[in-house]
Amino acid sequence: MRTPSWDNRGLKKGTWTPEEDRKLVAYVTRYGSWNWRQLPRFAGLARCGKSCRLRWLNYLKPNIKRGNYTDKEEETIIKLHEKLGNRWSVIATHLPGRTDNEIKNHWHTTLKKRLGKKAVYTETNVKASKSNSFGSNPDKDCIQNNGFFLEASHSPTVSKASDPDPLSPELSSSEFSSSDYTTRQNLFLEDGFDFLDAYLADMNQNISTESFHISQFTSQANGIDNFHGSDAPKTMECVRPESPLSYYNENSLVENDDFGFLEAIEPITEHSWTEAFVADMSLIPNELLVPLVNESESYFSSAYDVDDIWCV
DNA sequence: AACAAGCCCAACCGCCCGGCA
DNA sequence: CTGCCGGGCGGTTGGGCTTGT
Structure with missing residues (x-):
């Protein structure tokens, strides 16, 4: 749509690229939108927080329905x-x-x-x-x-x-x-985070000797939700018992701005929590952050389907 | 086939509000 | 009380796409 440009702060404006979308999705699904202004820095995006927030809320967030109105x-x-x-x-x-x-x-x-x-x-x-x-x-x-x-x-x-x-x-x-929509729902409920699940499961294996375990992260995220008690909005869980994200909770991860769940990742490093983010970004596999197919393929046409991001 | 006009929508902008120190 | 900051909202716009001539 809009021609990409750069403002005087070096922040990119204009149409989002598939790679930027992938970075944002990978980050927000993992860490939530804890601070939109800071988020792009840690997500590796040269965008302003407002732009990220808008992109996520209007386009990338799961279960967004687009197209014809009934x-x-x-x-x-x-x-x-x-x-x-x-x-x-x-x-x-x-x-x-x-x-x-x-x-x-x-x-x-x-x-x-x-x-x-x-x-x-x-x-x-x-x-x-x-x-x-x-x-x-x-x-x-x-x-x-x-x-x-x-x-x-x-x-x-x-x-x-x-x-x-x-x-x-x-x-x-x-x-x-109707079938597409059902499939789409299932993609989110069953496979929406496969790309993260697979990675995290693999990481679990690799770092099993370390104190950090991703399940701590997810269970703590749930703890936050529990903490909010009856005020907590209805939650949507991805039930995948064997998955480290088995207790994935959309609200606690995506909409909950509490920093508490971040503590769970502190064991990754012994440094400040901000460094933990930087360090942890390096653990996100390249396939989440880079195109999965050749740019010559239609996926990267200007009209690529954002749903593909959830179908990795 | 080529061009123009209108449509559509992603994205930006500016303002407002609430929380916090 | 006041100022700052982040988030949210509504209005507007740029430009690709579609349709008509």
């Missing part, structure tokens, strides 16, 4: 926007898998225009109907709701009340077919 999703957006206005982040909380940025984009590019046309159409017909001696309501196709016009239920584009959740894999008409 009728029900659009209906939800319209109704919520009518109630909440441009509070995209709040609206996004009602649409699992959708980001505020994407909803905002969809609103500006599609829904606003659609509603605008509908409103113009309706207003025109309201005037016409008022002057129409037959008194029929040409607005019967629309439901006016605080200035917004929703297509009536007989419209084929509006989902019925009995429709199952459009976000369910079975009914999703998003960019991913």
